[in-house]
Amino acid sequence: MSDDNPPKGELLLQLTGVSKNFGAVSALSDIELEVHAGEVVALVGDNGAGKSTLVKVLAGVHQPSAGEVRFMGKPVTLDSPAKALDLGIATVFQDLALCENLDVVSNLFLGHELSPWRLDEVQMEVRAWTLLRELAARIPSVREPVASLSGGQRQTVAIARSLLTDPKIIMLDEPTAALGVAQTAEVLNLIDRVRARGLGVIVISHNMEDVRAVADRIVVLRLGKNGGVFTPGSSNQELVAAITGASENAVSRRASRKAAEEHHE
């Protein structure tokens, strides 16, 4: 990691009025989002709320249909993943995007190999081990094809890869979904460490406990629109209400039913 990270609190990424249509379906409409240096922003929302689409727009995989993205104060066009990576936006995709036929080291350094005309395998392997140890990864050998790794191990490889390119912002799409207990804690620790270094972090998660544990702000998306911004101090009920779009929902009905049952007893 470089030391020329922006000062804490500086506005890194600003989205204004970003929309994305897939044909007649508007997956995102009029999204506003800000990410500051040294801040963890959690994106939450129900299935189909547009979280992954937003991540893909910021990663340069999809191009927004409308709206403006400003990075470090300057308007940018994220027209390819390479462009996003060059700017310093690293992404861990939900489907991980690893090459199964290549080994762990090749996957970690893919697109950013050391000395492109005479690959420095020794240096790459050492850095791979160092990084994986930092993440407390349980990977026995980095010279086996990724095809032989478990889901959690692949997740760790994908996260490690995003850290390798000295990013300014890291986006993690469901980073803990496939992880064991120890690795989940490691990833949360890692997010804390990354924040302490002054990077901006965007985390998508369905696990409210994890979200509350690390996030500075919780941004709710609902049906492709902004559904409100919350602090980790907000109650579960408030969050669920924002995610489902009503104070009257499956979760609140269950809670009131339980309460009613208790009342009867």
Place this chain on the structure above:
Amino acid sequence: MSDVKLAPKPLDRADERVRNDDSLTGAVRLFIDRVRAGDLGILPVAVGLVVISVVFSSLNPVFLLPNNLVNLLFDCATVGVISLGIVCVLMLGEIDLSVGSMSGFASALVGVIWVNMGLPLPVAIGAALLAGMVIGFVYATLYTRLGMPSFVATLAGLLAILGMQLYILGPTGSINLPFSSPLVAFGQLLVMPAWLSHGLALIPGLVVLFGGLNTAKRRRAAGLTAIPLSLLLIKAVVLTAALQFAVWYLNLGRGVPWMFGLFVGLVVAMQYALTRTKWGRSLFAVGGNREAARRSGINVRRIYYSAFMLCSTLAALGGVLAAGRLASSSQQAGTGDVNLNAIAAAVIGGTSLFGGRGSAWAALLGIIVIQAISNGLTLLNLSSSLRYMITGAVLAIAVIVDSLARQSRATHGRG
């Protein structure tokens, strides 16, 4: 890290689940495990070559005579160079079916520009290579911009380029190249002096030994395990002994053809590019998982362009060499089994049709198998009908081996 040990374990052996395979027996065990899991490497080719040699030399002892093998190597070089290009596109999971036509067109261009138009030979060869590049560029454009499957694009190319070949050759249909010219001498006569061939055959062993020692030193310094000296020595000695024997045996006949030397040089360069450069790594990545490669920031389109252009250019070079070998540019050049032999060689050598696996050695080993079969069958005076059938069967077997190995790799989790 909490492990407090007197001698720190190497980084890559820190996990207790990893077996230590750094000894000689460990290396053998690793090899057996790999083969069982479907990572066959050059094993099918080695077995195939032994079977071919035994069968053909028992049917006709001429097969293994030095001069026949020298001829075999001359023949290998032309189609081998084409096959080398095929390796590049197969690596991406694509195919170029027009390499035969491309080589024929290139040989026709050399004949027309050099003999008929009277321009210098280097200009003619340059024009042929340029034509290859342009056609590769067209294929890559059709594939990446218009989404046309390479199978169809190159099938169309096969016909179109054959048409161009017939067109520029005109009604006579055949141009004889002067026998005294360097191109024909290169294709038919020129062999290395014995001292040079023996000297060159020393290089691979030395590279294995000193390159290996250097890597081992750097790995140990970085706290990783390294290949033991004994294994390196055995590798280097066996390799050198085998090569020196081969060179000595060929020198009993006419010697090692320069044209084969050129082919091997190209194979080595390609192998380096595939395994030791960013470009090669990107080629593997795009062949394995195109979307993952794109998201890693690789310019996928550029990789497709480079592979298709390299393939067509090498096909053109193969055509130029074939023109020298046959001392003519004719309507027959590049037709018949050239196309399929080039593709079969790459597959037999271990390049997967499904993309993401392969090596430049595949072209070298595969073409030796193919040409050995063709040469042996010719020696037996079999008609070309039988030769086609047998070569077809060999290709089918090679693809079956590839598919089975792929299934086995999938069940053993080796990609």
